Amino acid sequence: MFYLSLIEHTLRLPPSLLSLPLQDAIKKELENIFLDKVIASLGLCISVYDIRKIEGGFIFPGDGASTYVVEFRMVIFRPFVGEIIAGKLKESNKDGLRLSLGFFDDIYIPAHRLPKPSSYEHDQENRYQVIWTWEYDSEDNNKFYIDGLDEIKFRVDSVEYPPVPIEQPEKPFAPMVITGTLDDDGLGPVTWW
Amino acid sequence: MKIKTPNAGALTNFEVLDFLKARGASKDSSRVIAPVASSEYKVYDYLVETPASRQTREQIYEFMKKCKTYKLAKAEILNIINIAPRELVEIDPIIEHSEMRLGDQVEELLDLVRNVFPLPPADLTSEAGMDKDGEETGNEEQNEDMNETLDGDQIDGDGK
Numbered sequence: 001m002f003y004l005s006l007i008e009h010t011l012r013l014p015p016s017l018l019s020l021p022l023q024d025a026i027k028k029e030l031e032n033i034f035l036d037k038v039i040a041s042l043g044l045c046i047s048v049y050d051i052r053k054i055e056g057g058f059i060f061p062g063d064g065a066s067t068y069v070v071e072f073r074m075v076i077f078r079p080f081v082g083e084i085i086a087g088k089l090k091e092s093n094k095d096g097l098r099l100s101l102g103f104f105d106d107i108y109i110p111a112h113r114l115p116k117p118s119s120y121e122h123d124q125e126n127r128y129q130v131i132w133t134w135e136y137d138s139e140d141n142n143k144f145y146i147d148g149l150d151e152i153k154f155r156v157d158s159v160e161y162p163p164v165p166i167e168q169p170e171k172p173f174a175p176m177v178i179t180g181t182l183d184d185d186g187l188g189p190v191t192w193w
Numbered sequence: 194m195k196i197k198t199p200n201a202g203a204l205t206n207f208e209v210l211d212f213l214k215a216r217g218a219s220k221d222s223s224r225v226i227a228p229v230a231s232s233e234y235k236v237y238d239y240l241v242e243t244p245a246s247r248q249t250r251e252q253i254y255e256f257m258k259k260c261k262t263y264k265l266a267k268a269e270i271l272n273i274i275n276i277a278p279r280e281l282v283e284i285d286p287i288i289e290h291s292e293m294r295l296g297d298q299v300e301e302l303l304d305l306v307r308n309v310f311p312l313p314p315a316d317l318t319s320e321a322g323m324d325k326d327g328e329e330t331g332n333e334e335q336n337e338d339m340n341e342t343l344d345g346d347q348i349d350g351d352g353k
Contacts, residue, residue, distance in 0.1 A: 001275065002209045006198035036232035042199060047233050049212065073201060075209060077236075084272055084286055086243070103235035153276075155286055186282040193282045 001079050004049055005042060008071045009033075010056075015064045023051060026070055034074065036103075038175040040161045043078025044104060077104065079156045079178060086151040086190070092132055099152060099180070106174040109154055113181035115188065152189050154180035203267070206245035206275045207253060213237045244277035248310060256309045263295060263302055277310045278303070 009030070017025040027048055034045045053071040060067060079085055087099035087107055096114070099107040114132060157179045165173060182188045218229045218237040229237070240246065253274060260270060269288055278284040284303055285291060291299055 001206060002204040004201040004204060005196065006201045007194060008197050009194045031230060035230055039196075042196065046209070046236050047212070047216075071197065075204065075212070080268060082268060082289075084276055086276075102239040103232060185285045186278075186280075187286055193280065 001083060001085065002046065002075055002077055004073045005076045006052070006071065006073050008069065011068050011070050012063075012065050013068060022054065026051060026054060026068060030070065030072060038161070039076075040175075043076040043159075044176060046075040046077050046103070049073040049075050078159060081156055081158060083156045084153055084187070085156065085180075086153045089152055097132065097152075097182075099154065104176075104178075106176060107154070107178045107180060109180050109182055113157065113179075113183055115183050150189050150191050152182070153187050154182050155184060155187060157181050203271055205253065205271060206240050206243055207248045207250075209236070210240040210245050211250075213240070243275065244310065245275065247313060248274075248277075252309050256305070259305055259309070260302070263298060273306060277306060279307060279312070 011026060011029055011033075013025055013029055017028060020028070030048050030051075035047070036045065038044050049072070051070060051072040054068055055070075056068045057066050059065075085101070087101045090098045090100040090105060092098070094111065096108060096110040098105075099109065101107070160177045160179070161175060162173075162177060164175070186193055213229065213233060213236065216229050216233075218234060220241065256274060257270065260273075265273070265288065272287045273284070276283065276287070278287065281299065281303065284299065284306070288295065288299070295302065
């Protein structure tokens with residue numbers, strides 16, 4: 001789920017941070033820039049792991065801040081295809097489910113990736129939500145519900161990074177989208193197994 | 194910004210949790226003072242609910258040493274450490290072609306996982322509690338193979 005990545009960045013250190021020791025100031029600035037942001041084809045930046053090299057410290061003419069070239073390692077969240085992750089149900093509609101990990105919300109399980117056969121019915125309480133049911137054995141009337149209570153295990157099918165759109169769409173833009181599947185033994189809500 | 198090495202090493206959930214703890218993340222009220230950002234806290238909150246919160250570095254080293262005989266892929270080992278499966282159904286989606294490659298050894302591997310990453314006693318009783326209250330969850334029928342384990346007994350023993 002997580003891995004380290006070595007990144008080199010040219011960092012401009014604002015003069016307001018000059019009172020701090022250099023390492024702390026650079027770490028703070030790096031966190032401001034990178035934390036909780038998605039880097040294309042790399043993943044979601046979680047945390048600065050350590051700083052390996054600091055070079056430079058040049059001051060460009062007309063600028064009050066010094067510029068450093070920093071080489072550092074960052075903890076990145078990027079699940080690989082085939083990884084099994086447990087998440088909580090965020091919303092469910094007729095296109096499928098959407099799961100959340102707390103720090104990452106754009107996990108979609110499309111309807112055709114739910115265990116077959118499945119059907120849905122509209123939720124009484126929420127007008128736009130539906131409750132998905134897995135009909136395991138129709139004779140026994142063995143139905144398994146996907147309700148919002150427990151954790152749902154899914155396998156990662158793909159991780160995509162849609163390009164940033166020029167105009168703002170109605171839905172907030174998701175720079176990293178994970179598509180998963182529930183269609184296998186041991187996947188789905190934990191209480192099913 | 195230049196990416197020098199996109200993949201400088203995979204991290205288990207435990208290592209990330211350990212790293213965040215070392216920075217000062219914790220569950221109680223000292224959160225606001227710790228030098229940990231709120232987005233990092235969300236990761237911490239997520240990880241604390243996974244098996245990673247109960248693991249130790251020695252357990253992980255032990256597991257890595259002992260699982261060499263099963264010739265698992267690196268991704269599979271990582272998955273197993275992160276999920277700590279206790280039943281056959283949990284380990285099945287992790288290992289590709291498990292019957293072809295391991296056959297009966299899957300049970301041995303499961304025992305290894307159970308021994309190296311034991312459940313704390315509180316969790317065992319809470320599992321029994323949850324199953325007694327369970328609604329139509331048909332987990333009795335699903336797993337024909339694994340009736341011999343302690344956990345299996347607790348799940349099957351409630352039989353409706």
